[in-house]
Amino acid sequence: xxxxxxxxxxxxxxxxxxxxxxxxxxxxxxxxxxxxxxxxxxxxxxxxxxxxxxxxxxxxxxxxxxxxxxxxxxxxxxxxxxxxxxxxxxx
Amino acid sequence: xxxxxxxxxxxxxxxxxxxxxxxxxxxxxxxxxxxxxxxxxxxxxxxxxxxxxxxxxxxxxxxxxxxxxxxxxxxxxxxxxxxxxxxxxxxxxxxxxxxxxxxxxxxxxxxxxxxxxxxxxxxxxxxxxxxxxxxxxxxxxxxxxxxxxxxxxxxxxxxxxxxxxxxxxxxxxxxxxxxxxxxxxxx
Ligand SMILES: [Zn+2]
Numbered sequence: 142x143x144x145x146x147x148x149x150x151x152x153x154x155x156x157x158x159x160x161x162x163x164x165x166x167x168x169x170x171x172x173x174x175x176x177x178x179x180x181x182x183x184x185x186x187x188x189x190x191x192x193x194x195x196x197x198x199x200x201x202x203x204x205x206x207x208x209x210x211x212x213x214x215x216x217x218x219x220x221x222x223x224x225x226x227x228x229x230x231x232x
Numbered sequence: 233x234x235x236x237x238x239x240x241x242x243x244x245x246x247x248x249x250x251x252x253x254x255x256x257x258x259x260x261x262x263x264x265x266x267x268x269x270x271x272x273x274x275x276x277x278x279x280x281x282x283x284x285x286x287x288x289x290x291x292x293x294x295x296x297x298x299x300x301x302x303x304x305x306x307x308x309x310x311x312x313x314x315x316x317x318x319x320x321x322x323x324x325x326x327x328x329x330x331x332x333x334x335x336x337x338x339x340x341x342x343x344x345x346x347x348x349x350x351x352x353x354x355x356x357x358x359x360x361x362x363x364x365x366x367x368x369x370x371x372x373x374x375x376x377x378x379x380x381x382x383x384x385x386x387x388x389x390x391x392x393x394x395x396x397x398x399x400x401x402x403x404x405x406x407x408x409x410x411x412x413x414x415x416x417x418x419x
Contacts, residue, residue: 149285149300149301150285150286150377150378151285151286152365153363153364153379154363154364154365155363156363156380157363157364157379157380202378202379202380202385203300203377203378203379204285204299204300204301204303204378205300205303206300206301
């Protein structure tokens with residue numbers, strides 16, 4: 142149980158949110174030119190690191206907006222939240 | 233209006249808590265992002281949409297609830313005739329918002345059930361099943377939040393002190409209301 146600061150609604154309990162996987166994955170410009178391996182790499186392969194991870198989250202039981210979060214996966218410490226399309230405020 | 237039947241048959245009363253369904257009440261969801269959208273809605277309804285998060289605004293006839301940065305719920309303050317399903321407000325918004333491609337208007341009158349709660353035990357009830365922190369919320373008239381109550385999505389509107397409107401999807405309303413009664417009987 143931890144609090145997440147929704148960029149739109151403010152601080153809410155974690156159970157109002159849904160995790161949406163790794164953030165900042167760019168869809169290939171020409172999918173038809175990729176090999177199956179390259180396409181699978183884009184589609185399925187995720188970093189899943191222990192430590193600082195950039196993630197997408199959705200305030201699904203609130204404003205239903207997507208946003209990004211920087212989270213330390215080893216201790217659930219949230220380093221930052223920022224809106225879609227914005228640059229991460231921390232490295 | 234498609235559905236005339238009450239979800240909640242009887243008004244319920246407990247020490248410090250009264251609960252009843254209010255119907256028929258017109259409910260619309262409107263969505264839009266552009267500045268012209270906001271001004272067109274304002275002019276059409278003579279009501280400024282709240283742009284601050286978790287707040288509401290009110291005119292004589294209508295209340296507008298902030299749901300997200302581009303989504304609001306508008307509902308009628310007065311009870312409407314039950315045989316009437318043509319809303320002038322919806323028609324007006326369709327003309328000024330939809331036809332002009334500024335935003336979207338959806339009639340959710342039958343989708344949402346409005347339960348009104350009165351009394352000083354309202355938030356004691358909510359706190360038995362919601363992760364939302366109501367401490368500041370309960371003393372500020374007009375605040376709005378979407379959250380969960382016993383795992384069901386709800387919209388809570390702090391209409392007045394000890395006077396709260398709760399919107400819940402119709403299919404969940406029967407279960408939610410029986411849960412609320414069960415919980416209220418143990419407060
Ligand atoms: Zn939110």
